[in-house]
Amino acid sequence: MGYLKEGYNIVNKNAQVALIIIILVVLVGSLLVFFVFKDKIDYFQKNIPPEVQPIYDHILDCFEQRSIDAIRIVGLQGGYANAPKKSVKVGNFDVAYGLYKNIDNLASLSKIESEISNLVELDLPFCVDRKKFSQVSISQGDSEVNVDIEQSFVEISAKLPLSIEGDNNTIELDRNYEIIIPIRLKEIHSTAKNIVKNHLDDPDYIDLTYLAGLDFDVVFSHHTETNIIYTITDKDNQLNEVPYSFMFIVEGNGN
Incomplete structure (x- = not known):
């Protein structure tokens, strides 16, 4: 009986060792498959055929500039690209109300995005310049853009599928275009919300001490007897060497 028990233990240990080896083989194989496919994904995401690299670079440069322009326009119009009904013409821009009829009307972060x-x-x-790249035929699909406003930057990503036909060769260019713009739009928006709240709490009082203590330069002026224009400027973060500004209007009581 002792021999049988000892033999059983040996068989049992061998089975355990074999099971461990099988598990290790499966794990190693899985890791190899993961890294092989990861390398392929990275290759297709990062590597662009040299024939179309100039086209991609041109669109990327254009996309980055259009993104900066969009953020600036939206900032100068109180969070809107297209003027809402509750807005006032100020120079070349339609500035939206942040406070209207004693109601917080400031655009939300999701609306600004x-x-x-x-x-x-x-x-x-x-951004697809067919004249510049007239040696090829370019067809394009629908563009898709995503915007995320983070604490200290705005991230914009886009897709613009292209089919580029050259000499007996067609290349499908479907790459992401991405830019991270270092402006504190989320903090600026929070500051604007606080200014609106202060006006709601006390319509007849502007807390100059509060405004002077902010991280941003805040300037206000009367556009009319009842309308006050606020401009919040972040001089620490600039777009093309120009400080970023966010404007909105507060409807006062005329006092």
């Missing part, structure tokens, strides 16, 4: 996205999506197809 949507406005920037819509403007870039509208402009992006014009």
Whole structure:
């Protein structure tokens, strides 16, 4: 019986060792498959055929500039690309109300993201310069843009599928275009919300001490007897060497 028990233990240990080896083989195989496919994914995402690299670079440069323009326009119009009904013409811009009829009317962050996205999506197809690249035939699909406003930057990504036909060769260019713009739009928006709240709490009082203590330069002026224009400027973060500004209007009581 002792021999049988000892033999059983040996068989049992051998089975355990074999099971461990099988598990290790499966794990190693899975890791190899993962890294092989990861390398392929990275290759197709990062490597662009040299024939179409100039086209991609041109669109990327254009996309980056259009994104910066969109963020600036939306900022100068109180969070909107297209003027809402509750807005006032100030120079070349239609500045939206942040406070109207004693109601907080400031555009939400999600609304601002949507406005920037819509403007870039509208402009992006014009980045395809067929005259500059007349040696090939370019067909394009629908553009798709996503905007994320983070704490200290705005991230914009886009897709613009292209079919580029050259000498007996057609290349499908379907790459992402991405830009991270270092502006504190989320903090600026929070500051604007606080200014609106202060007016709601006390319509007859502007807290100059509060405004002076902010991280941003805040300037206000009377556009009319009842309308106050606020401009929040971030001089620490500039777009093309120009400080970023966010404007909105507060409807006062005329006092």
